[in-house]
Amino acid sequence: MSKHHLGEFEEIVMLTVAILHDEAYGIAIIEEMENRLGRKVSIGALQTVLRRLEKKGYLESKFGEATKVRGGKRKRFFSITMYGKKALAQVKDQRLELWKAIPEFVLNN
Amino acid sequence: MNDQKIQPPGWMLRFFRWYCHPEYQEDIEGDLLERFEERVEKKGRNRASWGFTRDVIQLFRPGIIRSMEGNYRLNQYGMFKNYFIIAFRRLRQQLLLATLKIGGLGISFCAVILMLIYINSQWQYDRFHTNGDSICRVQTDLHQEGGLITSSALTYAGIGPLMKNNISGIDNQVRLGKWIGNDVVFQFEDQSVRERYFYFVDPSFLEMFSFELLAGNPATALTEPNSVVLTEKVANSLFGSADPMGKQVTMESRKSMKVTGIIKDPPFQSHIDFEILVSYSTLGVFGFHEESVYGENNFASLYTYTYVQLAPFINPIYTASQLSELVGNRKKDAAIEDVFHLQPLRDIHLYSNLQYELKATGNGKNIWTLLGISLLILALAWANYFNISTATTLDQSKSLGIRKVIGASQFQVTSQLCIENLIYSTTGLILGILMTFGLLPLIENAFNIHLSFASIIGDTLFNPLSIALAFIFVGTISSALLPALVMSSIKPVQIFSKSFDISRSGLMVRRNLILIQFTIILSLLTANLAILKQTQYMQNKDAGIDLSNTLIVKGPLGTSLYEDLSLGYTKFLNELKAISVVSNVAMSHQIPGKSLEIVHDVSIRGKDGLVSLSRDYGTPSYFGGYGLQFLAGGAPILVNETEDRIVINEATMHLLGFSSPEQILNERLVFWDKDHEIVGVFKDYHHLSMHHPVAPAIFGFGPISHFEDGYISIKMNINNYQNSISQIKKSYEAAFPNTVFEYFDMEEHYNQQYKADNDFNLLNMAFTGLALFISCVGLFGLSLIIINKRFKEIAIRKVLGSSVNGIVSLLSKQYIKLIVIAWVISIPITWYALEAWLQNFTHRISVQWWLFLVALCVAMGVSLLTTSFNSIKAALSNPINSLKSE
Numbered sequence: 001m002s003k004h005h006l007g008e009f010e011e012i013v014m015l016t017v018a019i020l021h022d023e024a025y026g027i028a029i030i031e032e033m034e035n036r037l038g039r040k041v042s043i044g045a046l047q048t049v050l051r052r053l054e055k056k057g058y059l060e061s062k063f064g065e066a067t068k069v070r071g072g073k074r075k076r077f078f079s080i081t082m083y084g085k086k087a088l089a090q091v092k093d094q095r096l097e098l099w100k101a102i103p104e105f106v107l108n109n
Numbered sequence: 110m111n112d113q114k115i116q117p118p119g120w121m122l123r124f125f126r127w128y129c130h131p132e133y134q135e136d137i138e139g140d141l142l143e144r145f146e147e148r149v150e151k152k153g154r155n156r157a158s159w160g161f162t163r164d165v166i167q168l169f170r171p172g173i174i175r176s177m178e179g180n181y182r183l184n185q186y187g188m189f190k191n192y193f194i195i196a197f198r199r200l201r202q203q204l205l206l207a208t209l210k211i212g213g214l215g216i217s218f219c220a221v222i223l224m225l226i227y228i229n230s231q232w233q234y235d236r237f238h239t240n241g242d243s244i245c246r247v248q249t250d251l252h253q254e255g256g257l258i259t260s261s262a263l264t265y266a267g268i269g270p271l272m273k274n275n276i277s278g279i280d281n282q283v284r285l286g287k288w289i290g291n292d293v294v295f296q297f298e299d300q301s302v303r304e305r306y307f308y309f310v311d312p313s314f315l316e317m318f319s320f321e322l323l324a325g326n327p328a329t330a331l332t333e334p335n336s337v338v339l340t341e342k343v344a345n346s347l348f349g350s351a352d353p354m355g356k357q358v359t360m361e362s363r364k365s366m367k368v369t370g371i372i373k374d375p376p377f378q379s380h381i382d383f384e385i386l387v388s389y390s391t392l393g394v395f396g397f398h399e400e401s402v403y404g405e406n407n408f409a410s411l412y413t414y415t416y417v418q419l420a421p422f423i424n425p426i427y428t429a430s431q432l433s434e435l436v437g438n439r440k441k442d443a444a445i446e447d448v449f450h451l452q453p454l455r456d457i458h459l460y461s462n463l464q465y466e467l468k469a470t471g472n473g474k475n476i477w478t479l480l481g482i483s484l485l486i487l488a489l490a491w492a493n494y495f496n497i498s499t500a501t502t503l504d505q506s507k508s509l510g511i512r513k514v515i516g517a518s519q520f521q522v523t524s525q526l527c528i529e530n531l532i533y534s535t536t537g538l539i540l541g542i543l544m545t546f547g548l549l550p551l552i553e554n555a556f557n558i559h560l561s562f563a564s565i566i567g568d569t570l571f572n573p574l575s576i577a578l579a580f581i582f583v584g585t586i587s588s589a590l591l592p593a594l595v596m597s598s599i600k601p602v603q604i605f606s607k608s609f610d611i612s613r614s615g616l617m618v619r620r621n622l623i624l625i626q627f628t629i630i631l632s633l634l635t636a637n638l639a640i641l642k643q644t645q646y647m648q649n650k651d652a653g654i655d656l657s658n659t660l661i662v663k664g665p666l667g668t669s670l671y672e673d674l675s676l677g678y679t680k681f682l683n684e685l686k687a688i689s690v691v692s693n694v695a696m697s698h699q700i701p702g703k704s705l706e707i708v709h710d711v712s713i714r715g716k717d718g719l720v721s722l723s724r725d726y727g728t729p730s731y732f733g734g735y736g737l738q739f740l741a742g743g744a745p746i747l748v749n750e751t752e753d754r755i756v757i758n759e760a761t762m763h764l765l766g767f768s769s770p771e772q773i774l775n776e777r778l779v780f781w782d783k784d785h786e787i788v789g790v791f792k793d794y795h796h797l798s799m800h801h802p803v804a805p806a807i808f809g810f811g812p813i814s815h816f817e818d819g820y821i822s823i824k825m826n827i828n829n830y831q832n833s834i835s836q837i838k839k840s841y842e843a844a845f846p847n848t849v850f851e852y853f854d855m856e857e858h859y860n861q862q863y864k865a866d867n868d869f870n871l872l873n874m875a876f877t878g879l880a881l882f883i884s885c886v887g888l889f890g891l892s893l894i895i896i897n898k899r900f901k902e903i904a905i906r907k908v909l910g911s912s913v914n915g916i917v918s919l920l921s922k923q924y925i926k927l928i929v930i931a932w933v934i935s936i937p938i939t940w941y942a943l944e945a946w947l948q949n950f951t952h953r954i955s956v957q958w959w960l961f962l963v964a965l966c967v968a969m970g971v972s973l974l975t976t977s978f979n980s981i982k983a984a985l986s987n988p989i990n991s992l993k994s995e
Contacts, residue, residue, distance in 0.1 A: 026140040043144075044167030047137055051172050063136070069146065073139030 004087040012037070013049050014058060014088055018080050025064070025075040026050070050078060058084030117145045118158050121165045129168070130175040137168065188521065189528070196529040199505070206501060209890045210494050211537050213883050217483075217490035218541025218581075220879055223552060224483035225577050226545075231471045234378045234458035238319040240418055243280070245425050245451035247272075247415040247432070248463060251707075251721060252446040258721055259707065259804075262463040263287065263411035264449075268432070269311070270405045272415075276431050278423035283313040285381070285414040286389060286403050292663065294848070295385060297347040297358045303849045304343075307385035308414075309392055309403070317418050318381070324354055325370025334390040338370035343384050366391065380458045382468050408440055408447075409709060414467065417451070425451035445709055445721055464704055475869045482876045484580055485629055489880055491588045492622045493887030494533070498592040499619065500894045510601040519597060526593035534585050619891070620927065626884050627931030627968065632939045633877045634964035639943050639956060640873060644866050646954050653794030654701055655736030658828060659855035661700060662837065664819040665845035681844035685823065690833050693734035693824040697727030700820045701735070701796050702859040705806060713765055714777035714784055720764055722757075723796075726809035727819065732756075732791065734824045741770030742789030745810060754810060756789035761805035778807065785809065798862035799952045822855065881968070885975045888924070892976040896920065896983045904988035916984040917977055924976055925969070932965050 006014070016032050017024040029050075030041050053059045064075040080088075122138075129137060141164055148157035200207045235241060249264040250257060269282040286309035294301050314320075315327040322330065323341070330338055337358060344353045353368045360366065366387065375382055389403075397403045402410040419425060432449045440447070452461055459473035509522055595618075665677060685694050699705050705723035712719050729744035731737075745754050755778060759770075767773040770790035777784040785807075793803045825833065838850045896903070903916055911919075940956060947953045 026136065027143050042167045043140065043164050044170050044173070047133070047140075047168060048170050048172035051133065070139040070143045073135050073142065075139060076136035 004090055006087060006091050009045070010049055010053060011088070011091060013046065014053065014080060014084055017059060017078050018085075018088070021079065022077065024078045029078075053084070054078070057081060058087055115149050115154055115157075117142065117161045121162050125165045125168065128174050130173060133173060137173070141165065141168075192525045192528045193532075195508075195525070196532050199529070200532075203501065206497055206890055206893070207533070209886050210497055210533055211540060213490045213493050213886045214534065214537025215540030215544060216879065217487045217883055218538050219544035219548065220876065221483045221487050221577060221581070222541060222545045223548060224479055224876075226549070227552075228476050228480055230378065231459060231476055234471070235380055235454050236378070237376060238317075238454065240317055240319070241454050243419045243421070244317060244416055244454040245419060246454065246457060247417065248450040248452050248461075249411065250448040250450065252448060253721055258445075260463045261411050261465055262414060262461070262467070263465045264413060264415050265409065265411065265436075266401075266403045266407045266413045267405050268408070268436075268449075269413070269415045269417070271435060272417055272428075272432060275435060276428060278420045278428060279417050280420050281313050281317055281418040283311045283317050283416050284389060285310050285314070285416075286392060287412055287414070289402065289412070293360055295343070295347070295358050295360055297353075297356065300347045300349075301849075302343055302346050302384075303851070304385055306383050307387065308383055309387050309389045311389045314386065317416065320375060321373040323371045323373055327370075330370035331386065331388040332390070333367075333369070334388060334394040335364075335366040336369040336388040336391070337366045338372050338386040339368060340372055340374045340384050342374050344368075344371050360387075364391075364395065378458075380467055380470065408436055409443075411465070411707065416454070419451075425453070443710070443719070445719075472865055472869065475865075479869075479872055479876070480577065482633070482873070482880075484577060485633075486876060486880045486883060487581070487584060489626055489629065489883050489887070490537075491584055492626055493883065493890070494588055495592055496619045496622055496887060497890040497894070498530070499595055500891060506596065509597065513601040522597040523590075523593045526596055527589050530589035530592060531585075534589060538585075623888075623891075623924075623927055624931050624934075626887065627928050627972075628935045628938075630877075630881055630884050631928075631932050631935040631964050631968050632942075633880055634967055635935070635939045635960050636943060637873055637877045638960045638963060639954070640946075641870060642960070643947065643950065643954050644863070644870055647799040647866075647950070647952060648860065648863055650799060650952060652701075652799075653737070653792060654796075656701065656856045656859050658825040658830060659734070660823045660825060660830060660834065660837070661853055661855050661858065662821040662823060662841065663851040664696065664821055665841075665848040677844040681840055684840040684844075685837065688833060688836060690825050690827050690830060691823055692826040693730055693822075695728050695730040695734040695822045695824075696819055697725055697731050697822065698819040699725050700822060700855070700858075701794075702798075702855075702862060705796065705804070708780050708807075711778055711780040714779050718766075720805070722761055722764075723804045723806040724809065725806065726811060729810060731808070731822070734822055735794075737794060738792045740790045740792055742774050742787075744789055744808075753783065753785050754788045755785045755807050756791055757787055757807045758791050758803070758805065759793045760803050761807060762790055764805045798859075800862070800950070802951050881971060885971060888972055888975045889979070892920070892924075892979045896979050900983065903983050904986075904990075907984070907988045913981065913984040917980040920980040920983075921973055921976055924972055928965070928969050928972060932961070932968075936961055 012033065013029065016029050016036075020028055020032060026043070026047065030043065030046055033039070033041050033046075050059065050061075054061055058081060059078045060081050061076050061078045064077055066072055066074050125138065125141070126134060141161060144164065145157050145161045148160050152160075238244065246262065247264045247268055249261045249268075251259050251261065266284065266286065269284045272279050273282045288307065288309070292303050292305045293307065294303050295307075296302075310331060312328075312331040314331060315322060322338070325338065330336060339347070339353060339358075347353065347358065348356070353371060356368050357365050358368060369388075372386065392401075392403045399406045401407065402412045419428065429449045429451045433447060436447050436449070456473075458471050459476065461470050462472075509525075512522060512525075682694060685691050705725050707721050708724045709721045710719045711722050729746065732739070732744050739756070740759065742756070744756055757773070757778075762768075762770060762773050765773065773787055773790060776787050778787060779785070791808075795801075795803060796806065823837065834852065838852075841848075841850050899920075906916060906919075939961070943956050947956070
């Protein structure tokens with residue numbers, strides 16, 4: 001059926017990257033997730049997931065320009081690929097399907 | 110705004126950079142820094158640092174850590190090839206200095222290897238015995254009135270069986286019985302050999318020791334009486350190519366024995382040297398019963414070497430004390446107290462120095478000293494290498510700086526320098542090995558020993574070889590690494606500044622190294638001078654005896670134990686008297702330079718107390734011939750007055766409790782159940798070398814017919830008596846037809862006792878000279894470099910009017926200062942070491958001031974000569990040449 005297995009955290013990260021579209025880099029992603037979801041995100045977990053998603057092909061990255069802050073280190077901006085969009089869409093559809101299949105009385109109690 | 114940026118914790122940052130995958134490093138580090146900066150503003154520095162630390166730890170996860178195999182899968186061969194090319198190019202450009210470096214290393218490696226070979230050849234003694242680890246020799250120390258008389262390698266014949274039967278833990282024992290005479294003739298048909306090195310041995314000899322029996326049955330060859338085992342050498346002399354097995358040889362023309370085996374000649378590295386082995390049971394057939402000197406119940410006469418094989422885990426010290434107790438209980442009333450020790454077989458050659466050793470032993474302490482010196486020399490060569498390398502870094506540092514700018518890592522620069530150093534080290538090592546091969550035959554001839562290169566392989570872990578190899582290994586690595594590390598630590602920026610001179614940074618290190626070198630050299634020089642002086646002192650000290658121009662002829666051997674040789678003697682002596690150059694003839698059982706026998710249980714008639722004394726006997730002319738003086742009385746003159754009369758030396762007189770010679774005259778000494786009248790007291794003389802104190806001794810007399818197998822001392826009145834030998838030989842052979850004529854010079858024989866000392870001195874001097882040479886090589890190189898650097902300065906001084914002298918002294922001043930400081934440091938070290946070494950000698954010199962001064966002058970002179978060579982060359986050069994180029 002589906003060939004995309006996305007973990008919960010991975011999905012959220014991808015969604016957040018999509019939200020931030022051109023400004024999705026490490027710190028920004030963390031802040032966005034903490035603000036919207038109200039949960040603490042460890043930088044280690046996030047970075048690992050970002051690299052893994054990039055390896056899988058769901059995300060792509062490019063460097064920004066060097067600035068005076070951050071000790072001159074450039075930022076790496078992530079963006080979602082077509083493949084990633086397809087995966088998200090498929091996951092979303094699967095969720096919706098599951099929701100539709102729940103009998104009414106369970107939901108309304 | 111903060112002018113000074115607050116930095117995150119350095120350690121964590123370094124840690125992060127170390128583990129993080131290089132591709133991710135930049136942006137993740139940027140994120141970390143951004144958060145850190147934010148936190149610093151909001152919460153302060155400490156909480157920001159703590160947050161940073163936590164973040165770094167949280168990032169330590171598999172997805173982010175770098176891969177183990179390394180990131181650069183690049184082929185490194187190209188770089189290595191480049192390093193080699195550059196190294197060889199530099200070598201060619203600095204040919205002289207490179208030669209100095211490699212030569213210094215090569216020579217010192219050669220010295221170390223030669224020393225190792227020599228040491229190993231000494232170390233390998235007696236290692237071929239399979240049971241060697243458990244075999245010990247019984248050493249007998251005789252104590253009298255609380256003092257030690259002598260330590261003897263020979264022991265009583267009863268000891269071996271006593272130990273085997275009464276002490277637990279003794280697996281086996283073997284006795285080597287030494288014949289009571291000196292030499293013996295063995296004959297087969299018309300061939301005869303005159304033998305000294307033959308022993309009567311128990312059958313266990315072939316079990317315990319690993320001498321190879323070539324023919325015959327090891328289990329039975331030495332069990333039956335009248336069995337004899339010959340070495341190949343003797344078998345060839347007596348039988349030629351015929352088969353000796355089963356044939357009968359005669360000993361002293363009367364005792365016949367059967368050849369039951371042929372044994373391989375004992376190897377060079379064995380302290381037990383023999384040519385003929387006779388079964389111990391033969392002694393019983395000869396008439397020696399249990400109470401005799403060879404018997405099982407004898408605990409009074411030292412005639413056998415006894416070796417025991419201990420069971421595993423038996424403590425030799427405890428066993429020895431058990432033995433001492435056992436024997437003490439048997440000999441309750443003896444005046445002599447025996448204390449026994451068990452000497453491990455492997456220690457005998459190196460460390461044993463007892464009376465009656467089977468043959469001359471080596472000297473263990475000297476070996477360690479020589480090893481130390483040769484390793485010092487190697488250290489000196491390495492110090493030189495370090496100095497010269499770090500001093501010539503100017504041009505190389507520019508190229509290194511540029512390499513770093515282009516992108517070389519610290520590791521790459523260091524490995525480039527390491528490779529260059531390793532090239533030098535390896536070339537030096539190969540050169541050293543080649544030199545060793547070349548010198549080996551020369552050394553063998555000079556010291557008359559047998560050396561083999563392959564013998565370097567040892568079997569135990571803690572031996573001189575492994576220590577030296579470890580030293581060489583560590584030294585080579587550090588001599589490659591240290592200069593590399595020093596030179597690769599430059600910052601590229603520095604090379605672009607005009608006043609750049611990297612060699613300044615190594616200056617203190619170089620000064621200190623030179624200081625250490627000079628301290629070592631000065632200590633060695635002083636020690637050498639002192640050792641030389643001590644040896645000369647011992648050899649030149651008046652031994653109290655005149656050994657010059659004396660020909661020694663070995664006494665005739667009778668064909669039976671009591672044959673009357675007086676006819677032959679009379680004839681021979683008359684003919685000798687007729688020779689004009691002969692001034693004195695004496696006969697004696699032993700001669701100066703050979704150990705005397707000990708007679709026990711001697712007392713003065715009418716007085717209590719028993720003593721043991723050394724004893725010799727011969728003709729009264731012994732004293733005149735050797736120039737020995739009497740303090741009172743004298744040797745008997747008339748032949749028929751010689752029986753039962755003896756003379757004693759001063760030491761005996763004191764031992765017996767008398768203070769003046771006149772008092773002891775006419776007293777009677779009692780031993781061997783007979784009275785002997787003391788008719789003279791002679792002045793002490795050194796019968797053995799100065800290493801031994803003068804022992805209390807007596808000298809007995811007897812008719813000529815009792816003289817068999819002793820020595821005839823013929824004193825000549827001319828210096829070169831070689832021509833007279835053939836004449837003497839003819840008379841001897843006519844008078845004693847059954848004996849082979851053997852002779853030697855007395856002085857040469859006596860000085861043989863100092864052979865070990867002289868060899869040691871020679872080696873010492875050679876090594877000190879070598880050390881000095883190597884230091885000079887280093888100095889030469891260093892001064893060359895420094896002078897080259899100061900060329901402009903020298904040129905300007907010359908232009909301003911400085912003389913050659915002025916320039917030379919300017920350049921040499923710093924070395925003089927260093928040498929003097931080194932000298933001051935070396936004085937207490939050397940003094941202390943020499944005092945400790947000299948303690949071992951009964952007759953020793955005192956360490957005097959002028960020894961140190963001479964060493965200083967020698968070192969100073971040689972160093973100045975070396976450095977001034979370059980200084981003078983620089984001082985004489987045309988100043989224009991250096992000021993021209995800019």
